Amino acid sequence: xxxxPHSTVCEHCGAGTEEPAAGGPAxxxxxxxxxxxxxxxxxxxxxxxxxxxxxxxxxxxxGRPLPYGSPGVARQPEGVSRxxxxxxxxxxxxxxxGMPFHAHEVLEDAWKTAPEAERELWRGLxxxxxxxxxxxxxxxxxxxxxLDRGTAALAPYAEAAPHGIDIAGLISWAGExxxxxxxxxxxxxxxxxxxxxxxxxxTGNRPTDGGSGDRPTAGG
Numbered sequence: 001x002x003x004x005p006h007s008t009v010c011e012h013c014g015a016g017t018e019e020p021a022a023g024g025p026a027x028x029x030x031x032x033x034x035x036x037x038x039x040x041x042x043x044x045x046x047x048x049x050x051x052x053x054x055x056x057x058x059x060x061x062x063g064r065p066l067p068y069g070s071p072g073v074a075r076q077p078e079g080v081s082r083x084x085x086x087x088x089x090x091x092x093x094x095x096x097x098g099m100p101f102h103a104h105e106v107l108e109d110a111w112k113t114a115p116e117a118e119r120e121l122w123r124g125l126x127x128x129x130x131x132x133x134x135x136x137x138x139x140x141x142x143x144x145x146x147l148d149r150g151t152a153a154l155a156p157y158a159e160a161a162p163h164g165i166d167i168a169g170l171i172s173w174a175g176e177x178x179x180x181x182x183x184x185x186x187x188x189x190x191x192x193x194x195x196x197x198x199x200x201x202x203t204g205n206r207p208t209d210g211g212s213g214d215r216p217t218a219g220g
């Protein structure tokens with residue numbers, strides 16, 4: 001999540017960084033004593049309307065970099081204006097499709113434009129999506145850290161549950177998922193996606209019973 005305005009790098013999951021090829025600088029990058037002077041003369045990278053490099057490295061559905069030229073999953077357009085209901089619906093669709101990385105980009109747009117009283121609400125939701133992203137990548141430590149931060153941000157909203165967001169259920173879901181993150185084992189993103197809003201009278205993202213294979217979602 002790019003917490004600094006206009007930053008091209010996601011501070012939570014690293015999106016936007018262009019990793020050099022294994023073994024050192026890319027083949028077309030200068031090296032040695034002349035590198036600094038050459039880089040100063042280098043033209044700025046061509047960027048699209050969202051400020052992203054047009055030759056940015058493609059990424060998969062979890063935001064992981066792929067080799068150049070590979071068919072990747074398109075990033076979400078940045079700066080889209082949505083109502084809270086539209087934001088939640090789009091983020092839920094992406095979570096259900098196993099793309100929590102992309103869901104966090106949608107939630108990040110809401111965080112950037114939310115009124116001050118709701119900024120931590122949307123930030124917390126985005127952090128949960130990043131936490132699930134790390135968990136699906138097999139990064140237990142990163143997943144746990146982001147899930148903990150997300151639930152801490154959401155906790156003050158539990159009583160009000162703005163926009164029908166299932167705060168209590170999301171906190172329960174995050175705690176259950178954190179308890180299952182060990183070592184480098186990954187968890188399936190779609191199968192572990194939470195419900196952002198309560199359905200009917202249901203109030204939570206309940207843990208699976210271990211036998212049904214259902215996602216930890218609210219019923220109804």
